[in-house]
Amino acid sequence: MTTQKRGGGDTTVGQIVTAALRGLGLALVALPGAIVAFVVSVVSIALVPIGVGIVTTPWVLTGVRAFANRRRVLAAEWCDVRIPAGYRPLPKDANPWARTFGMLRDPATWRDLRWLLVDMTAGFATALLPAALLVYPLEGLALAAGLWRVFPDGYWYAFVPVTGQASALGAGALAVVLLLLFRLLPPAALHAHFRLTRAVLAPSQAELAERVRVLTETRRDAVDTSAAELRRIERDLHDGAQARLVAMGMDLGTIEALLDKDPAQAKRLLAQARQSSVDALTELRDLVRGIHPPVLAERGLGDAVRALALRLPVPTEVAVDLGGRADAPVESAAYFAVSEVLTNAVKHSGADRIWIDLHHTDGMLRIGVTDNGRGGAVISAGSGLAGIERRLGTFDGVLAVSSPAGGPTMVTMEIPCALS
Structure with missing residues (x-):
């Protein structure tokens, strides 16, 4: 019916x-x-x-x-x-x-x-x-x-x-x-x-408004971070490679004037100019690595973090379980967040061992960095961890820190993303 x-x-x-x-x-x-x-x-x-x-x-x-x-x-x-x-x-x-x-x-x-x-x-x-x-x-x-x-x-x-x-x-x-x-x-x-x-x-509408506020803040933080990064690049170019290239140009001018009058001095200045070109090239490579490491672009986050760990003065174990690659901005944010955490661990924790774990499950890129140092790390205004939290917040990521006095310190980061 x-x-x-x-x-x-x-x-x-x-x-x-x-x-x-x-x-x-x-x-x-x-x-x-x-x-x-x-x-x-x-x-x-x-x-x-x-x-x-x-x-x-x-x-x-x-x-x-x-x-x-x-x-x-x-x-x-x-x-x-x-x-x-x-x-x-x-x-x-x-x-x-x-x-x-x-x-x-x-x-x-x-x-x-x-x-x-x-x-x-x-x-x-x-x-x-x-x-x-x-x-x-x-x-x-x-x-x-x-x-x-x-x-x-x-x-x-x-x-x-x-x-x-x-x-x-x-x-x-x-x-x-x-x-x-x-x-x-x-x-x-x-x-x-x-x-x-x-x-x-x-x-509720209030919660949605709060969500809009958080997104506005993270966008502003992203803009501020980008502006600060541009100022850093400009400063590094001006004080580093640019200064060396200017000095090298002046040396070449002097060499040209001394070539007939004092060949020995010209050869010494030529060797100095060659070394200045090598130093300028090294600084440019370091600058490029600081913007977006070539290994990150070519090999992905896992290998980039492994390369980062190899340069640390502290023995570091890296475990990676990633079935693909995330979007380039996510990989970049994750890489520099790991880099900042490792820098803090080396400088402040007194650790003699560090462990890094990267894996992707349930639509989340999860990164854990653990050290056996003295502990006491906190997320506070102006700290490196607060900067990492803002960086991850741009991608709806979260940061959790467990660092009791006496250690160990475990920093966990999660970023929602899909792998290609």
Whole structure:
């Protein structure tokens, strides 16, 4: 039997029953699941100050996210309601402390907890409503069929008192009317449940505005970094290669004047000019390497980091598991971020061993740099690590640092990207 069109398609009896059964299943899962998830989350977060929650909270909140993500999947599959997640990425290898506070700083975590409160109340009611809209008319038909005899005296069906066969038939007639009226409501009620879920779980306009602010800041940082890089290149050219080339030109002029008068002095100046040309070429190569290392352009990030490690005075092990190459700007940002971290480790950590790990999983380029130095590294304003964080932020990347006093120090970087 086909009723009326809704949303471009016909609503059949089968779809009505399916919506009712789906809503009933959601209600049976939503109420206990939301209660358990909310209570466990609150208890785990409350235990963070004494240390226990540092271990349990990431696991609990990951479970809550899985519970919410399952509802997102059902909303898309059953009612074509799309609910964006908007969780901030976390480094996969971050320690429990960084994961806990990273998740607690994420507004999406608190949206999830608010949604659990809604899901165990209004969400439960809206999920149960499709089944109720289908079952209530069936109850009236059952009364008309004779089941009115097993109900107690004074029983009412809607506004009809059921006291005998005649009133039971009246209840049945009302049930038919309600069944005709409610024939479109179970699917609509299920759709309303998912719209309510989206209203609570989807990022708010304030969060989107914050995202725009962060993107504006990272763009400004990228522009400032580019401008500073251009000034550095100009300064290095002026003070280095350019000065040597000017001196070499002056030496060649002097050689030309002395060639006939003092050949021995001309030969000494010629050797000096030759050395100046070698030094200028070396400085130009170093300058080019500082802009974009040739090995990075030719061989990719893995080999570029290996070459970087070979030049370090500290023994360094490099493990690379990359199935392809990222875009050139991503590779460049990752390379110079690793270079900065290694420079800090060599200068400040006192380490005698460094380990570098590069791999790509789940659409993320993940880089870990660990040293066995004295520790104590922090991300603070004006520090090299803060500059790395800004550099990665341009690509929606994140930086996590674990550096307890006494070491070791582990710096983890993640950049969303695809490999060619």
